[in-house]
Amino acid sequence: MPVAFRKASTEWQGTAAEGSGSTTFVSSQAGGPFPVSLTKRTDQEDKTQTNPEELIAAAHSTCYAMAFSNVLSQNDTPPTKLDVDVRVVLDKAGEGFAITKSELTVVGDVPGLDQDQFAKLAADAEQACPVSNVLRGNAEISLKATLKS
Incomplete structure (x- = not known):
């Protein structure tokens, strides 16, 4: 259901x-x-x-922010703040067009983590994000995660 x-x-x-x-x-x-x-x-x-690409970028950034917040909370390191940007790329593909990339960038203020832990949990969240999972296999997903110091 x-x-x-x-x-x-x-x-x-x-x-x-x-x-x-x-x-x-x-x-x-x-x-x-x-x-x-x-x-x-x-x-x-x-x-x-x-346009559809901006709407997908909005969906991906929102979904990822929620997923990452959840992963961090389950790790007992809830975020003070996450800033998530997504750039969706539309390219020519044959006679038409295709969405080829979704580029995630997150900057987080998370007490109790170092950069390596932050990056690992960021990657775990990308795998857990339902919008990432819809895009995966159809578009390249990249992730740049930076812990605010």
């Missing part, structure tokens, strides 16, 4: 090349509608719209 269901929705109008849409977080009602369009998807300068 599933533990939870979550729902988001996207309304799209027009062709892929000329159309546009909006995405809304339905289950949480936490945000939206957020504008989306295929033409702006790869525009690095456009700050007015989101």
Whole structure:
């Protein structure tokens, strides 16, 4: 039996090349509608719209922060603070595109750990993160973990 269901929705109008849409977080009602369009998807300068890669990055950073916090707490070294950034990479793949990488970066303030312990527990958390596990095998996942001194 599933533990939870979550729902988001996207309304799209027009062709892929000329159309546009909006995405809304339905289950949480936490945000939206957020504008989306295929033409702006790869525009690095456009700050007015989101895209699937940014949404995956948000999901991965959130999931990883929760997983790492849990791993640290189970180690009796709960974090004071974790800052998690994720950069998702979209590349050309044949005639289309593919998400090829998800690059995790975490900086943590965790009393009672040294850098080696922090890095080991960070890697354990990456293996435990459900979003990492969805991406694994489809995209390269990298992890850079730095203990704040």
